[in-house]
Amino acid sequence: MVKSSTIFQQLLHKFQQLNINDNKHQDRFSQLILLCNELIENIPKITVADNNDFRDCVQLFYNEILEFESNIRIEDTKRISRDIFFAILDLLSKSQISTYLNGDEYTVTEHTVFYKCVTDLLLSYATSRLQNISFVNSDIGIRKYTDLFRTIYKRVVRDLEFRIQIKQEVIHDNTTTDYILSFLWNLSASIDIVPWLLGIDLAKSMLKCLKIIKPSSKIAQQIASIIHNISRHDDGTNELKQVNGLQILKDFQSNTTEKLDDVADLVTSMAIAQLSTAEQIRSDHKRMNRTLNQLLQITIDAAKDEHHQAEGFQLSEPLAVFTKLFVDDHSLEYVLNHAETDPQLTTSSTIALFVNLFIKYRDSFASEDWSKQFTCTALLNILWSISFQDRYKTKLKQNQDFLTAIKSLAMNDSEKIFNKYVSSSMESAANAANGILYNLGEISDTQLVSNAVSKKPTIMISYAHDNNQFCDKILTEFEKKRNLFEIWIDRDHCSSSEDLWEKIARGIGQSKVIVCLLSQEYFNSKSCRKEATFAIKRNKSIIPVYIGEPGDCDWLDIHIAGLKYVRFKGDKTELDRNKIQEMLRTIEATINETTTESLEQHTIPTQSRKETEKNKLTTLDINKAPEEWTSDDIQKWFSDYKVPDTLVKLFDFQSIAEMYRYASKLHVDSRNEFVKYRQRYAKQYPGDELEEYIFDRFQNALFKLPKNQLETKKISTSTPKSSTCTIS
Template sequence: MALALLSTPEELKRDKKGMNIVLNQLLQIVIDAAKSDRYRHDGFHVSEPLGVLVKMFVVEERTLDYVLCHAETQPSSDMHSTIRLFASLLFKFADVLKGTDRLEQFTLIALLNIFWSISFQEIYASELIQDQELIITIQKFVENDQEEEILEQYKPRSMEGVKEAAHGILHNLNRDNKNEIIVDKKNESLDALISNSIVGIQMKPSIMISYSHGDDVFCNKVLDLLTKQSNVFEIWIDRTHCQGVEDLWESIADGMEKASIIVCLLSSQYFESKSCRKEFIYATDSLKKKIVPVLIEHFEPKGWLGIRMTGMKYIRFRGLFESEQSKMTEFLNTILASFPSTKTPINENTSTQLPNHGTPPPSNHLMLPLSPPTHQSLSSFNTLATQSIPVVSQRPCNQWTSSNGDIHAWFAYHRLSTELRDLFDFQTGEEMLDYAQLLIKDCEKQMNIYARIFAKKYNGNDMPPHEFNRFAKALEQLLRDNPRSPMKTNPSTSNKSSTCTIL
């Protein structure tokens, strides 16, 4: 038992042959200890096997399934009896926060974390929902402010605190609607007041950072990098937005709901954290948010995380953050390309064109513009503009591909919708340059052709002609920055304007 308590979840599961035997013994000790007035059996307090079970349930759901449905004990147990066993213990330890016994408080934390693990599985969650006494007991912990009396060392990394666990259980069981309804009503009134009073203000898109506090050092570096682009997007992170809030999870949910994209810093600590799991599942399953996964060092997603990351493009940092300049650029590229077209990261009132004394950057070297200070000289602005951080890599246009994010970033930079981007579906920069040459020959003809294709692809909707015109001008600039051998032209069309005429 001592070895099990000191081991990590992964270490416990390496011995697959003997793991079932260990799980049988752990549950048997819980059953026997629950019958004792002092909650002890064979020298072990009930909190000890419960603590090991919490570890076992963290990263492999098979262990949870085995304990609930297949464990071999005396008397025999099944899902109903095992859940009832945990529930009866929770009722007995429900008031320990009023006392000072740390062992009893640890038992309560372990039980709530076990129920949190159970609540993630739909097949078992339905069993919890039917127990109204259990739901009422857990709801009381959400409203309880006594958790601060529990010492931090009584909450191992594999466990969350009382309030966090209770809130997580209710969220998984969809039993926290009462608070959400109250908040929604307040927000509706406030939103109505704001919308009626303020018109025409364009909000910057918001990025939320989801991370484990075990990765604080890495998170600080990511935050420093993103903060340099604060003129382009807002950054939501718990350390600045959750200070002094009454309901931590309400604040986190609000940040996730308002975020344009969510950057998830993924590591073994993130994977093992139930709070992080709750955030990731809410973002992907409920909100359907765009996720930018960042893998830290050699972490490989699996289980509940791996299946939800299927098809996601991720960035991996294997070494020192500052030494991987190309990865930092790719990270910013991915964020830019992930913004919805309705929330462009480019300030429409700020031009990327330098003043007459400067030279505009080539269109394949996109720069996030820094807004010029109102009281600085022209030469000062030139310096600021040339120091902007590149968001699209310095690769030549003929090296662009759809997979490296450059093409998506180009469309986002020029405020072109994802519908138009997907309509053309360019796979390489060479394709873009080829089409630019064709477009210049007869822009109106191309616009008419693609207007029909657009309507067919998007259920009869009209392609905005002003957006196609912007697209044509951007392609023309791209071609000027990347000159090629001229295509043969038909004399009858050689005098056509390179700019579309909007009728």
């Protein structure tokens, strides 16, 4: 029998040989991972005499993987980083490591120190790789590690609870818990991963940790940052609200016994801003003003930095919070006119800061760097908010470079824009650019609608979850056609507290084409039947894609008879390339058939004679400037257009600026807004349905808004006879 010491001497020799042998690059990496796997397998055999050999093996593993990376070609960096990252996760998923992670920092066994050494190294290295990895909506690779991620965050909770029990005042450096939190912090920064992280209850666990740690502790910033990252996704916002996250964050920040450090305090404020309504932001203006000062200062400093970073923040982070806060005009006014920074900016220089940053990032859409595209999109949304204010329009219109850049983006639909997640507080780059041009009087109503019609259509994939593997292959092919269409699939929307069926119904409503992956499992699924029936009733274009020969289906066949279909031989490892091309051609042809809508479809039907005869004297003070309207005035305005209070309350407009902003959004995509709010209406008022003609009245009221005091005095005392889509 081979002695333990000999085992580790042999392992050390193998690691050393890797550095000597002239192996192919990829082979060397594979051998390195196999050796690390062997090292972990043999930890139970370690004796005291093996300690040095073991540590030498670990050090050589680390050195070798660094050297391997240093020889990677620049164009291969992202791909290789992904390979390394997932290989590291495979090592962390080994049963021996899981056993160690299921313990805690205070339970020491004979081999604990060796498992800790390997685990901490792997976590640290996986964290460092995350900066080179760009996850996408269709990325399912991370999902196979669900058990691993549950294990590591439970380790954090267990460790923190134990620290409280033993009243440990000093937190030791370099604990496994610290490495885990750093890893989760960096992982959650990839916003497309957030819905999946919600599915493993990370949000609830981090809030639980926040309630038991001391605000002054070194890990406060890490946990607050994870929560902030989660709050940047709408699903994360909904989840955090459901579990009282807003109040927990406020209590944490307001702790009177211990003070947060400046960075942790700012990150907490950013998360609070993401979870707050406009009314809540206004009611806590002192806290928010302090936050706005800090965010603008970071933006100023990051603008000067070569890598556009400041105080540990990327430029995109404060900008993303601004897009949420600027929904409230008071926040916008404060930043432009009253924010306290060094150097102190004037109104003109603050606007110039955002304009110049946009011009600098304008060409990001010609590259494949999503983070830069996101930064540019955030800047466009900020400038759109500014363009709603009459007194700032001149400053924007005087900058010809700005107008040229905006027009080139609004009119050019050939640029490749990554289909990454953007929160509901932001519009797409093209929509924001068109909105700015409209506000500045550079394009007309018709041009605005025309530009909106030209945006990419959405296709939805309807499938049975038993056919996940086949769906993954189809999705991979669809991803290659992102320049032609957007993709809606339920797996990107299933991890928040909002009812999944509501999201599916909204997805069907937004989609031009429904691609149904038909199999016997699909035919047997009540959920699939519900999806298909819902789409059929709404006259959606359906493309049947058969997986093999599933046979007949009584409830579906009658509806799809005669439709162009594609049939794959089965759920094979490799799909038939000819069939893939046939499927894509069918989708493109169907999209072309369904996008021949005329501009007349974007006008609102004329009210019936019966309704126009119901004239009603307005109770709105016609001499009152729109900027002075209160919530009561807003209610009266909608009442004059026969809009029910139930619908008005759903929007809760607090100023006419908010109404202008939403009217502009309706010009861009009124159909999508109707579908979205019909679902919200049904949820708010169970048993009641929002009729389209009622939404048309609401839309017409917004399109008829006066733009200044002179126009306010021209308000008719009767309900308009025509509800044609125009802006006074």
